[in-house]
Amino acid sequence: MSREKLLCVTALGLLLTSSLPLLAQTAACPAQDGLLKSGPPIWDANRDGVYTCDEWKSFADRIFASADRNRDGRLDPSEFATVQKADATLADADFGYFDENQDGKITRKEFVEKPNAFILRFDSNGDCRVTADELRAATAPKGPQGPAERPRDRFH
Numbered sequence: 001m002s003r004e005k006l007l008c009v010t011a012l013g014l015l016l017t018s019s020l021p022l023l024a025q026t027a028a029c030p031a032q033d034g035l036l037k038s039g040p041p042i043w044d045a046n047r048d049g050v051y052t053c054d055e056w057k058s059f060a061d062r063i064f065a066s067a068d069r070n071r072d073g074r075l076d077p078s079e080f081a082t083v084q085k086a087d088a089t090l091a092d093a094d095f096g097y098f099d100e101n102q103d104g105k106i107t108r109k110e111f112v113e114k115p116n117a118f119i120l121r122f123d124s125n126g127d128c129r130v131t132a133d134e135l136r137a138a139t140a141p142k143g144p145q146g147p148a149e150r151p152r153d154r155f156h
Helices: 003-016 053-067 077-086 108-112 117-122 132-139
Strands: none
Touching: 053 077, 053 108, 053 117, 117 132
């Protein structure tokens, strides 16, 4: 089995055991979308399979509070390392992305109010809610992506 198929099978297995059985029924492989590579986001507070901006902000606020070790209301780069370890989707987060005024510190507002990449990617109708239907539509195959690969001639 190829590595890509193994990733697809693993991702679908995770989804089948999650609260999103409808998402797992999609023909597309969600593992191919980087924002779903770790499975469904953990910040779905009520576990209804709908990911909202309010749920994200609540989760981000908790992450900020746990990372702000000196309780000064701002994160420095060393405290930000805690943010990157809090959730797989934040592992590659860039300090400068959150530090809007580029003062070397991230305030609670800068962190919590920053738009969530997952919601930006999958919220197709702009209502600040990502539903299973939106995820299915975003990860569904889009049709032929160029010429089909022909089987190789065994003798050449």
